[in-house]
Amino acid sequence: MSRLAKILIIVIAALIIVLAAGYIAIRAYLNPATMRAVAEKVTSEAIDQPVTIGRVGLSVGFKIGIAVHDVSIENKRGFSPGPAAEIERVTLNLKLLPLLARKIVISSIDITGAQIKLEKNKQGKLNTPDVASTETKGTGWSFSLSSLSVNRSTLTYLDAQAGMELQVKDIKQNITIRGSSFALSGDNAIYVTKSEQFPEMVLNTSHDAVFDTAKKDIEIKKLVVLYDPIRLTVQGDITGMDTLDLKGNLEVADAAQLKPLIPAESRPADMKGSIQAEFTADGTMKEPRVDGTCELKKVTVVPKDMKRGIENLSGTFIFTQDAIKDILLQGNIGKAQIAISGAVTNLENPRLNITAKAEGDLKDLEDLTEDMQDVTMKGPFTVNATLKGTAKKPTYSGNYSVKNGTIDGIGFAVPVTNFQLSGTLQEDIANVTRCSGQAGKSDFSFSGTVADFIEKPVVTIKNTSHTIDLDELLPKLEKGKKVDTEPAPVTVKGTTQIAQVTGMDMVFRNVYTAFTYENEIIDLKGCKADAYDGKVEFDFYYNANSPEPYTLKSRMTSVSTKKLLKRFLKYENIEGKMNGISNFQGKGLTQKEVIANLDAAGNLQVKNGAFNNFPFVTGLLGWLGMKDYKNVPIENFVLAYTIKNGNVEVKDWALSTSTGEYLFNGTIGLTGNINLRVTTTLAKKYSDIVKRNHGDWVLPFDKQGRATIDIIATGQLLKPKFSLDKNKIKDRIKGTVKDEFDKKKKEWEDKLKNLLKGGG
Secondary structure, three states: OOHHHHHHHHHHHHHHHHHHHHHHHHHHHOOHHHHHHHHHHHHHHHHOOOEEOOOEEEEEOOOEEEEEEEEEEEOOOOOOOOEEEEEEEEEEEEOHHHHHOOOOEEEEEEEEEEEEEEEEOOOOOEOOOOOOOOOEEEOOEEEEEEEEEEEEEEEEEEEOOOOEEEEEEEEEEEEEEEOOEEEEEEEEEEEEOOOOOOOOEEEEEEEEEEEEOOOOEEEEEEEEEEEOOEEEEEEEEEEOOOEEEEEEEEEEOOHHHHHHHOOHHHOOOEEEEEEEEEEEEEEEOOOEEEEEEEEEEEEEEEOOOOOOOEEEEEEEEEEEOOEEEEEEEEEEEOOEEEEEEEEEEOOOOOEEEEEEEEEEEHHHHOOOOHHHOOOEEEOEEEEEEEEEEEOOOEEEEEEEEEEEEEEEOOOOOOOEEEEEEEEEEEEOEEEEEEEEEEEOOEEEEEEEEEEOOOOOOEEEEEEEEEEEEHHHHOOOOOOOOOOOOOOOOOEEEEEEEEEEEEEOOEEEEEEEEEEEEEOOEEEEEEEEEEEOOEEEEEEEEEEOOOOOOEEEEEEEEEEEHHHHHHHHHOOOOEEEEEEEEEEEEEOOOOHHHHHHHOEEEEEEEEEEEEEEOOHHHHHHHHHHOOOOOOEEEEEEEEEEEEEEOOEEEEEEEEEEEOOEEEEEEEEEEOOOEEEEEEEEEEOHHHHHHHHHHOOOOOOOEOOOOOEEEEEEEEEEOOEEEEEEOHHHHHHHHHOOOOOOHHHHHHHHHHHHHHHHHHOO
16 A cells, blocks of 8 residues: 555544544534524524524534524514514524534525515515624624525515515525625516406516615616516616616517406407517606617407407507607508507506508408497498597597498398498597498488597488388398397487388388487487378387387378378278378387287368268168268368277267268277267258158257267178167257267367467
8 A cells, every 4th residue: 555545544534533523522512402592592683583493403414504493583563463484494504613613603594484474564664684794793603694595485575555465486595695785596486466457477587686785775687577478577776775777678479468467447358469678767666767669569459349459560669657659550450551650648647649540441340349240341441540638538630431332231131332431530529521322222321420439429410312212221020030139339310301211101202300319219300201192290209129119299281091091001992181180109010010009199180082982981871771872072070089909989070071960989990890879960862861761760850851860880890780879869859969060070170270280
C-alpha cells in the first residue's frame, strides 16, 4: 500500500470519528427539551407574534435541522380573527460548525403544508410579520436567515380596501433573504372563486420578484400568468406598494376563452380569433395610468341573442385606463365588408366617436337572429354611420340605402320585390327618404322617420299605394292552425292613401286612413273609402292577443243595400241606398265568422229601394191575399238594431212602402230563424184586397178605410210562417193598443240625423 493511500485512510478514519463524535455531541445537545425551547423562542421572537407549536424532532440528512410540526401563528391586531398561518411542518435548518460549539445558528427555513392568510386592511396595512433578516441573538440560539422555501401550501389574500378575495394553491416558492429584502421565485396556481359575474378560474403563475419589507418595494423581474390559451407577462417595479412602473404583454391565442371574463349581461354568444396587446402601467395603485396598443387578428364576435355577428375582425387600437383611441378595424358579416374607426373615451361612462361603414348584399344579413331565421333577402346595401354621445344615449349621423332588393318571410304570402330604401341618420332618428316596393299586385311607397331604432323603434310614415290585394298578400292558414309569433318590437304609425284595396270579396277605393300598429294591435282612425257604390267611414281596432277580437265603428252614406247584405248575410233581394252608423265587434270577417261571432248596434235608414222577390215580403203579402207582388218599392225604412248572441233584436222598425206602413218587433237570427210581431196599416187599395180574401177576419179599419193587422211571423226569414195575433187585434179593437207609426218613425229618423251630424 502506498504512503498516500495510508494517509488518506487515516484522514478518512479521522473524519468519520470526528463526524460520529459530532453527531453524538449534537444528539446529546439537541435533546427534545432543548429543541422545543429553541423552536418556541425562534418562532415567537423572530416574527414578534404569538406562536403555538406541536411535536418537535431532529431532522438529519444533508442538513441538520429542527422539525417543528403543527405550527399556528396568530394574526396581527387590526386584522381578521383567527390564525394568520397554520403550518403542517417547519424545518429550521442549522449551521453545522456552530452546533459543534453548542451554538444554534438558523440559516434557512423549509415550510411544508402551510395555510397562510395574507391581508390588507382598510388602512392599507399588511399583516406580514416583521422577520429578523440580520443575525439576531436569542437565549441559546442565534438567527441569521438567508432563505425560505414553501411547498404544498395555500395562500389566501384578503383585500379590505378593494373588497377582493383570492386564493393561491399548490405553492412552490423559494424565498432568499438579503437584509430587509425577500427574493421570491416559484410557481403557483391562483384560484378565483365563482361570482355572479365570473366563473371559477384557475390561473397558473410563474414569478421572479424581490420584495423589500422595509421600503415596501416590489421589483418584478418576471411574472407570467397563464389562463390557457391566455398569457400575460409583466415586469417592472411597484414602489412603496403603491407607485407603478410596469410593462406587460397579453397574448390571447383563442378569444373564445375570454367569454367567461366578460360580464354576463354583455357576454357575447360566441368569440374566436387571436388578440395581442402591449402596455405600460404607471401612476399609483388607486389611480393607475395605462397606455398600450392592441392588435386583433381574425376575431369573430357574435353578440348576445344573435346567431351571427362580425367575422374576421382585424386591426389595431390604442388604449389607456379610461379610453380606446385610434381604432382601425375591418371585418365582415358574410361577404359584407365592415370598417370601424374612431375612439371611445371615459370608459366609466363611455363617450363614443365611432364611424362605421358597411357594404354588401342583404343576403349577408340573413339568419342573424332567431327572429330572422325564416327571412330571405337579397339586394345591395350600404351604410355609413357615425356614433357620438354616451353609450346609454348615443346619437347617429350618416346615410343608408338598399337597391332593387327582395325580401321574403316577413309575414306576407308573397315576397316583396323591387325594394328600394334610402335615408339618413340624425341623432337617434333614421329619416326614411324613400321606401318602396311591390308584393305581387300590391305596392307601397312611403317616407317617414324611425325613432329610437336601437331599443324599440317607433316608425312614422306617410304611404301611398295604387293597389293592395289582401287575398294575395295575407298568408292562407291551414284549417285549425294558428301562427305562434312574438310581436315585433316596433311601433308603426302614420297615414296611408290607397287607390284600391281588394280582398275577402270586398273592394274599397280611394282609401285614406291614419293608423297605429303596436304589440300586434292595429288601430285605424278616421278611415274613409268609396265602397258598395257609396261612401264609408270607419274606425277599426284589432287586437291579436285577446285573442283576435276586432271592433269596427262605421258610417255609411248612400251605400248599396243589396251589395252590403249580400257580402255579409248572403241576402241580395233588398235594394236601396243605406245611410247610418253601426258599431261592430267580432272575430273574423268571412260570412261564416260574421254569423257566428258578431255583436253590433246601429241606426240605419234605407230609401228609394225595393224588395225584389224577397221571400219574407212576398210571403207576407201573399198570405194577406196580394198575389204576384214580387217587387215592392221601399219608400223609407228606418231602424235601430242590436246584434247579440247571433240574434238581431228588432224593436219598432218602421217601414213605409207603396202597400202601407209596417212596424216590426222581435228577433231575427243571423242564421235566418225569426220570431216577429208585425203590425201593418195597409193602404185602402190593399186593405180592400184583404177584406175580399179574408172576410172572416175581424179587423179594425180607420176613417180612410185602412186596415190595421197584427201578425205573428215565425220559421225562417226565407221560409216564413204567418198567423194573426188575435189577442192583440181584440185589444186594438177595444182601443187599448195604439201603434203610433209616424211618431216612432220620426223618432228613429231624428236620432239617425243627429248621429250622422255628430259623426257617431
